[in-house]
Amino acid sequence: MASMFLIMCVSPLFFFFFLAVSSAPTNELDGGEKVFDVRNYSARCDGQRDNTFAFTGAWNDACQWTGERSTVYIPAGIFYLRQVTFAGPCKSNITFVINGTLLAPRNPYAIKQKEWIVFKYVDNLTVTGGGLLDGQGSYSWPLNDCSKNASCRPLPMNMAFEFVRFSRIDGITSLNSKMGHFNLFSVENFNITGVTITAPGDSPNTDGIKIGRSKDMHISNVTIGTGDDCIAILDGNTNLEISNVRCGPGHGISVGSLGRYKAEKNVEGLTVRNSVFNGTTNGLRIKTWAKSVSQTLVSNFSYENIHMINVKNPIVIDQQYCPNGQCDSHGNYSSHVQIKDVKYNNIWGTSTTKAALNIQCSKSCPCQDVVLSDINLVYKGRDGLVTALCENVVGSVPGKIVPGDCGI
């Protein structure tokens, strides 16, 4: 197998032959689909020479192709890539096949943009191929001082999609990003399936998927284990459906932190279902700054069929978030983010702290229409029983819940 990949990496002709016998549609003469193989643009799979120029060349030709569909093809092999931006708009639908490994520079400052690999202003893009993005983050994690330094210099994330519509990522693995793995900003009609994201549980800020200002997204069948949020949902998102996530280690599926900046927008329409959290610090979390300046709405959320395995804080709403002593000075801090219409249904498993259900809403904007049903969370320790902590919550409990002393 390895030797075949080697041949495939070196010889485009072999690839043509391969496609011909496997009857993949690649005939450039029929005006329909055309394959732009990076080897034809002097790409080198030696893991050392930079392929930025080769990949950009293949992308630009694929992007200008006027047939129905063009494919950028990166075969098996290890391709070193310093940084790249694949920009549209393009004339056809594009499939971006990563079959091999893309290797990032070890030195984070070699990357002069916010993310290592960026797709922007593109419609109808599919990124697929079973390949690997290796961020080589272990070399830069010691440089990350963001836990102590509020004005820390962010390290590049692995891959970004900005202003991308009608597109999907399917069957890609992202490993050891320097900071987060996938950053989605202002995407629309965007799906993520069959993706695996891996970084050690103690690696700093290695969020799995970060989403901001986006709408109509589906994320399903993904396996995410990192040192930060498996999925982080920031402000301005509408209509996200998330299912079949295996999350852990990591900080769970998190909405927020919201409310810190003035221009923030609402988060409306989130469904998370049929998912497992294993050994995470949080499960389902919504977090807003106590010291908030924006008055936004978080609403129409539904969490359903969720299995928690040894999760520290399975269900959390924290509207008193104020890290690094920022609320120590005198003041009456109370978040202005309104949380409304949040349903939790059929959530079971084990918590490693007693307060398995912890809903701390804002004094000035209490949570409304919080519905809890069929919750069964068990505390794994020996020093007491599972408890619920609820403050400033209005809602209902139509189904049996354990812990049950939440008082709403």
Ligand SMILES: *[C@@H]1O[C@H](CO)[C@@H](O)[C@H](O)[C@H]1NC(C)=O
């Ligand atoms: C490589 O480039 C040549 C010359 O432009 C072209 O004829 C051929 O179709 C290309 N092959 C691939 C695999 O893209």
Ligand SMILES: *[C@@H]1O[C@H](CO)[C@@H](O)[C@H](O)[C@H]1NC(C)=O
């Ligand atoms: C791109 O694909 C969409 C379906 O996903 C199709 O409607 C559209 O016609 C295709 N575009 C071109 C240029 O063929």
Ligand SMILES: *[C@@H]1O[C@H](CO)[C@@H](O)[C@H](O)[C@H]1NC(C)=O
């Ligand atoms: C992209 O896909 C959308 C939805 O399928 C379609 O309406 C649009 O025409 C496509 N764009 C192009 C350039 O093919």
Ligand SMILES: *[C@@H]1O[C@H](CO)[C@@H](O)[C@H](O)[C@H]1NC(C)=O
């Ligand atoms: C690369 O492509 C080949 C041929 O399509 C496929 O058999 C193989 O599984 C792919 N490699 C990966 C890592 O998906």
Ligand SMILES: *[C@@H]1O[C@H](CO)[C@@H](O)[C@H](O)[C@H]1NC(C)=O
């Ligand atoms: C915080 O990070 C910035 C940017 O890298 C740096 O200039 C500054 O010296 C750091 N501050 C501290 C206290 O380390």
Ligand SMILES: *[C@@H]1O[C@H](CO)[C@@H](O)[C@H](O)[C@H]1NC(C)=O
């Ligand atoms: C995303 O998934 C949804 C639901 O499965 C589907 O209706 C939609 O067409 C998909 N969109 C893309 C761009 O793949």
Ligand SMILES: *[C@@H]1O[C@H](CO)[C@@H](O)[C@H](O)[C@H]1NC(C)=O
């Ligand atoms: C889920 O994704 C994995 C790749 O991570 C893939 O092998 C598997 O077929 C997918 N399952 C479904 C039901 O799509």
Ligand SMILES: *[C@@H]1O[C@H](CO)[C@@H](O)[C@H](O)[C@H]1NC(C)=O
């Ligand atoms: C609530 O959110 C879901 C997606 O999670 C969406 O499908 C539905 O249309 C939204 N309902 C309203 C009333 O906005």
Ligand SMILES: *[C@@H]1O[C@H](CO)[C@@H](O)[C@H](O)[C@H]1NC(C)=O
């Ligand atoms: C949860 O994680 C532990 C430790 O990584 C592992 O041994 C166990 O099999 C996982 N459980 C499930 C149900 O995935």
Ligand SMILES: *[C@@H]1O[C@H](CO)[C@@H](O)[C@H](O)[C@H]1NC(C)=O
């Ligand atoms: C703090 O805010 C609450 C609600 O906004 C108000 O009722 C209360 O008087 C304030 N307390 C102080 C000390 O300002």
